[in-house]
Amino acid sequence: MTENSATPAIANIKTIAILGGTGDLGGGLARRWSRAGFSIVIGSRTQDKAQAAADALLTEFPDLNVTGDNNLDATKKADLVVLTVPFAHQISTLETVQPALAGKILIDVTVPLMPPKVGTVQLPEQGSAAQMAQSLLGDPVQVVSAFQNVSAQHLNEDHPIACDVLVTGNKKAAREQVISLVEAAGLKGWHAGPLANAAAVEAMTSVLISINRHHKINGAGIIISGEPKT
Numbered sequence: 001m002t003e004n005s006a007t008p009a010i011a012n013i014k015t016i017a018i019l020g021g022t023g024d025l026g027g028g029l030a031r032r033w034s035r036a037g038f039s040i041v042i043g044s045r046t047q048d049k050a051q052a053a054a055d056a057l058l059t060e061f062p063d064l065n066v067t068g069d070n071n072l073d074a075t076k077k078a079d080l081v082v083l084t085v086p087f088a089h090q091i092s093t094l095e096t097v098q099p100a101l102a103g104k105i106l107i108d109v110t111v112p113l114m115p116p117k118v119g120t121v122q123l124p125e126q127g128s129a130a131q132m133a134q135s136l137l138g139d140p141v142q143v144v145s146a147f148q149n150v151s152a153q154h155l156n157e158d159h160p161i162a163c164d165v166l167v168t169g170n171k172k173a174a175r176e177q178v179i180s181l182v183e184a185a186g187l188k189g190w191h192a193g194p195l196a197n198a199a200a201v202e203a204m205t206s207v208l209i210s211i212n213r214h215h216k217i218n219g220a221g222i223i224i225s226g227e228p229k230t
């Protein structure tokens with residue numbers, strides 16, 4: 001295992017569970033965070049599938065600390081949990097792990113895409129997928145929304161990614177921790193305001209999908225301009 005690249009903001013985060021980490025987006029995060037030195041538990045509905053995903057990473061990088069487990073046990077083992085399943089299964093997946101989430105940060109990457117019109121913004125009545133998650137989980141869980149605008153394909157390739165990550169959440173300290181994790185994954189993260197602002201970030205993904213299609217771009221991203229005053 002490489003040395004954990006954690007900054008002080010995330011010194012308390014050793015183990016990250018990635019629910020649905022057998023898929024494209026979660027697999028990319030597992031790859032990047034495990035290589036940054038975090039202990040990763042890949043979560044799945046089935047133990048065998050989770051273990052197979054972990055084994056695939058270990059075949060490529062034998063020294064990593066990666067295991068697989070069912071979503072609930074993965075959640076129990078983790079200091080921080082990431083939800084990476086399609087929108088249609090967001091709430092049902094959270095319901096299966098809810099008791100084990102109390103006191104933890106949940107990073108929700110969900111984009112409320114409603115096939116077949118994935119290039120059209122279609123936000124849920126509650127405003128955003130992230131707000132739906134926070135509403136279900138309540139005060140015991142701090143939901144932070146991130147990674148909606150990053151292509152999974154880029155995350156799974158070992159090159160710098162030309163896309164920033166807009167991080168929304170109701171608590172600045174929780175956003176701070178997630179921004180440190182974004183940086184550990186090799187990207188630039190920005191405080192993008194409260195969870196209500198996740199609607200704009202989630203909507204942007206459909207805009208990017210439309211840009212990809214029209215301009216034949218393989219995973220367009222967004223970059224924030226401007227120099228922060230120090």
Ligand SMILES: NC(=O)c1ccc[n+]([C@@H]2O[C@H](COP(=O)([O-])OP(=O)(O)OC[C@H]3O[C@@H](n4cnc5c(N)ncnc54)[C@H](OP(=O)(O)O)[C@@H]3O)[C@@H](O)[C@H]2O)c1
Binds near residue numbers: 021043150153
């Ligand atoms: N792909 C991208 O480029 C991208 C970019 C930004 C954000 N996102 C968001 O990231 C999330 C995951 O996207 P993805 O492309 O990685 O999805 P995906 O590969 O299609 O699916 C991810 C995982 O979801 C789980 N899953 C599938 N059906 C399920 C069900 N009925 N109930 C519970 N879990 C189920 C599966 O895990 P198990 O079978 O192992 O349980 C699957 O491996 C989505 O919300 C998406 O909007 C994706």
